[in-house]
Amino acid sequence: MGDTRLIQGRYRLLDLIGRGGMGEVWRARDESLGRHVAVKCLKPLNTEHDPAFTRVLRERFRREARVAAALQHRGVTVVHDFGEADGVLYLVMELLEGSNLSQLLEGNKHHPLPLDDIVEIADQAASALAYTHQQGIVHRDLKPANIMLLTDGTVKICDFGIARLGTDIGFTSRLTGTGIAMGTPHYMSPEQIGGDQVDHRSDLYSFGCVLYEIATGVPPFDLEDAWAVLVGHRDTPPEPPRSHRAELPEEVERIILDLLAKEPDERPHDARELGRRIRESRTAYAHVPTVVSAAAGPPARSHLSAPSRPEQPPSREPRLPSWTRGMTTGHKAAGRGLRTTPPDPSAGLTGDWIARPSTGRVEEPVLAERPTPPPEVVAALAGRHTAGLSLGRLGRWTEAGEVHRAVAAEREHVLGPDHPDTLASRHQVGLTLSRTGRPADALREYTHVARGRERVLGPDHPDTLATRHDMAYVLGRLGRHFEAHQAYTTVLAGRARALGPDHPDTLRCRHNLALNLSRLGRLEESYETASDVADARARVLGPNHPDTLVTRYEVAYLLGQLGRWPEALRMYRDVAESRAQALGPDHPDALAARYEVGIGLGRLGRSADALTLYRALVDDRTRVDGPVHPETLRARHGLGVNLGRLGRWEEALAESREVCALRERVLGPDHPDTLVSRREVAVGLGWLGRWADALTEYRRVADARERVLGADHHDALASRNDEAHCLEQLGRGPEAVELYRRVAVLRQRRATGGH
Structure with missing residues (x-):
């Protein structure tokens, strides 16, 4: 949407004031009422969803927007209007003047906020949570960026209802390299991580994470390995806040730790009880003398008046080895986001950086001649x-x-x-x-x-x-x-x-080296290298870390390539079970491993078992991803293949034809998956004795592969061999012989690198 756009003939977009996972927020003018408002434009991340998905998205948006619009409380952002314009869903909200808690921490150099401010924020936010929970609404994405402190001292919680829409539909970010779907892991409750049912007590846990951070300057699990953060929330007691900030009253620490209880039943019963305890804590700490913690840095002035700017951030010893600092976790309030590699002092953002010599010799540093930019x-x-x-x-x-x-x-x-x-x-x-x-x-x-x-x-x-x-x-x-x-x-x-040899980046390189060895045909070396990486990752990261399971998945694939299918099947099953337990049974990685289990069953002649597995997988993929998602169609393809192996060729042909038609519509006629399905159609026609029809399909596949991949590509040559075999079945021997010869010449030319 352009900055001169008039939405629905009423809301004129003026300035872009924010951008996030769910779209953009604009300062706008309501032309009808002459007031300034905020307009949030929500854009689905993937615009290639089928119409059924889009209908579901719109209906969910309208339902959640109505819920948000019905909330009337001083501590909840007011929603004025909502609708859809040119395919973009939008919300019209009150325009807030102030800063969110993430910005306050940034402005305070990541020092904790003053105690009076923490208690005031906690009190007001607890009141807003009590109201919304009473309405049956769970936020599910509470974090510092979603809690605003206005210039008049009012605390408001943003994105009620719409945050839930984002989580369910898929607007939230995904962690690089792990495939774990989430927003920011630093504020997730254990039940969210485990995929269990969440209620208002999940919000209390997330709010406890927020209070921990504004009280200490760091989130409860201040780790930069995404998996470690999740495991911390799920399994590890947080360090007491007073270990970061000694002057924090015991009553405030106890409230925060109770909110961070692993079991929902062990947290405060509801936000009303939380608010009562917060108000009681004011009296308890009112006359306690302040003791400045060396770790916390100088005491900050009240943010409710003006932000404090200490000179140096607090120093903390890392609680993981230094090499874990480069692993992606997404954003937390304290920091601009994490680098993909460990930070280097010479790579700062100032203009007077010092170039490091590549020779390794010690040289006098030379300042860049370019003037320092503003x-x-x-x-x-x-x-x-x-x-x-x-x-x-x-x-x-x-x-x-x-x-x-x-x-x-x-x-x-x-x-x-x-x-x-x-x-x-x-x-x-x-x-x-x-x-x-x-x-x-x-x-x-x-x-x-x-x-x-x-x-x-x-x-x-x-x-x-x-x-x-x-x-x-x-x-x-x-x-x-x-x-x-x-x-x-x-x-x-x-x-x-x-x-070092066990650094995650070193192991990532060895993992990719192993895969590349398989592309070079060096399968035994590839298998040995991948096995070593899997063992090292299990030792360093843990046996159920996503990276460990990725490598074990590749080891299983290589076992299959080497013809060791019983071992491959056992490993695929182990990976599938571990992923289902660690990530949830509906996670894409868990479902992908189940597909490979089906491949292994088919290769071992257990097609009846494979058929049962694929039927269940098709149902789960359809429920999770939709009926025409490429992975749903991949599962249906496996189902059709095993129907054929069981001799049920009429059913197999019907299934492969339907999958081929859907893949052609969704992926295109020349997509590799579409061509694989078309070949399966030809196979079914051949087994049913319909060789003339099979020849037509085999030729379509061969022509497409030759056009896309080149005449001497191994897939194109395999398809021409299929065509020649079909000609033989039709009694057209001379044509078949000529085609076989042509394929042989192309293969020889490819092998020798000739032209």
């Missing part, structure tokens, strides 16, 4: 860079690419082409190109960044190795597997030297 310019670019990272985490790679290209150009102008921040932006440009199907362009961008980072930061700097690792990945996508192998080997050696 801090507000640098900060604005950093904010836009972070916004681009957020878009990427949400899967909106095209938009992320636009942001990063613009920021890269401006950083190059302001900071210089070799400044670490400029190179960081260009690295992200490469990533967005890779994620949007442009690996060749991504490779060019990565090559430039890798050279710059090696020159500025050194060959073994984590940022340099990260870029070379991504280069190896896109080389593999381009089919240049030998070059990818060389690149992975170089990165692996550098990471082992700089970070």
